[in-house]
Amino acid sequence: MEVWCFGRKARDVPRGREVYIRLMTQLSLSDDAAWTAFEARDRHSDGRFIVAVTTTGIYCKPSCPARRPKREHVIFYSDAEAARAAGYRACLRCKPDEVARDRIAVAKAVGLIEAAEVIVSLEQIAAAVDYAPYHFHRLFKRATGVTPAAYARGLKARRAAVALTEEESVTDAIYEAGYSAPSRFYETANARLGMTPSAWRRGGAGVTIRWTIADTSLGPLLIAATGKGLCRVAFDEDSLSLARRFPAAEIVAGGAALAELAARVVSEVESPGRDGDLPVDVQGTAFQEAVWNALRAIPAGETRSYAQLAAEVGKPGAVRAAGTACGANQVAIIIPCHRVQRTDGSMGGYAYGVDRKRALRRREGVDE
Numbered sequence: 001m002e003v004w005c006f007g008r009k010a011r012d013v014p015r016g017r018e019v020y021i022r023l024m025t026q027l028s029l030s031d032d033a034a035w036t037a038f039e040a041r042d043r044h045s046d047g048r049f050i051v052a053v054t055t056t057g058i059y060c061k062p063s064c065p066a067r068r069p070k071r072e073h074v075i076f077y078s079d080a081e082a083a084r085a086a087g088y089r090a091c092l093r094c095k096p097d098e099v100a101r102d103r104i105a106v107a108k109a110v111g112l113i114e115a116a117e118v119i120v121s122l123e124q125i126a127a128a129v130d131y132a133p134y135h136f137h138r139l140f141k142r143a144t145g146v147t148p149a150a151y152a153r154g155l156k157a158r159r160a161a162v163a164l165t166e167e168e169s170v171t172d173a174i175y176e177a178g179y180s181a182p183s184r185f186y187e188t189a190n191a192r193l194g195m196t197p198s199a200w201r202r203g204g205a206g207v208t209i210r211w212t213i214a215d216t217s218l219g220p221l222l223i224a225a226t227g228k229g230l231c232r233v234a235f236d237e238d239s240l241s242l243a244r245r246f247p248a249a250e251i252v253a254g255g256a257a258l259a260e261l262a263a264r265v266v267s268e269v270e271s272p273g274r275d276g277d278l279p280v281d282v283q284g285t286a287f288q289e290a291v292w293n294a295l296r297a298i299p300a301g302e303t304r305s306y307a308q309l310a311a312e313v314g315k316p317g318a319v320r321a322a323g324t325a326c327g328a329n330q331v332a333i334i335i336p337c338h339r340v341q342r343t344d345g346s347m348g349g350y351a352y353g354v355d356r357k358r359a360l361r362r363r364e365g366v367d368e
Helices: 017-024 031-039 080-085 097-115 122-129 133-144 148-166 170-176 182-193 197-201 239-245 256-270 286-296 306-312 319-327 354-363
Strands: 050-053 058-060 074-077 208-214 221-225 230-235 250-253
Touching: 031 074, 050 080, 058 080, 074 080, 097 122, 097 133, 097 148, 122 133, 122 148, 133 148, 148 286, 208 230, 208 239, 208 256, 221 239, 221 256, 230 239, 230 256, 239 250, 286 306, 286 319, 306 319
Parallel strands: 208 250
Antiparallel strands: 050 058, 050 074, 208 221, 221 230
16 A cells, blocks of 8 residues: 655655654644645744755754745654654754743643642743743743733633632632632723623623614624623524523613614625724633634735634644634624635635625635
């Protein structure tokens, strides 16, 4: 049986072909995806694979700034150890062996943050993993999509959300989540939870959500907002579906407070990409919020694959999770998940129908 590796028969691979064949089966991306990432010097792919150049005998990380070799002179390995076993030596320019050290440092930092009873300072974390604070701050954000401080805040907020549903006392829940005092939690509660802690425990009681149904060329659109921003934008939904989604909130029809915001949303449906500053009031996990922020950063008329989206938030292996985060999007159009497609360029699914997704993309100048 013949085995093909990146367009070449296994017996033609010049160095370490047995190791190469064995390890290539462990790679989680295709040959075309690996080459595309290498050609684009994608730093988010660092750590996913190693690039070996047969003509020079060296191996590099995907983001190496050196001039690109011809494709037929490139072999991809799962890691630096495999490349060394095949007889290659590390590039002195991009220093690929440091990638493994970086990944170990980030993992250790995450462990420190999750184990700490109080927020650990950047300086303390950096010292624990033996990196300079500024450099590690950038490294951590590139790997996780958020800063160490944001990761810690998100962790505590998620713990608080769980504790608020389990503890009899709000105060007990706040301390259980790791806050030093209730005042520290209340300072960030509205930003993270979108409502007060007691309202959270009662399923949103005390929160007022205004709604309207707007006519658009793509069909009726439910638009709903709190005092902070849009909390639900969806085709083919009504006030009953909104009430089911927010069972304890006060659901109020229309009003002048919503009229201007609704008009801006409709404008985005008819001419997508012209109003990128619409306020939203949605919450998710740190990963979901990173994905949603990345979606909002995609310019109108451009698309990304789910793999690219995962890489942009520092989680290149979380392609399926990136798709799930798109599916959890509460505000269609505003967080433009219609700009994401499969790696092979095909459309992919859309909560409100592929025809609407196709129409939105055409309005942005995307040809199928």
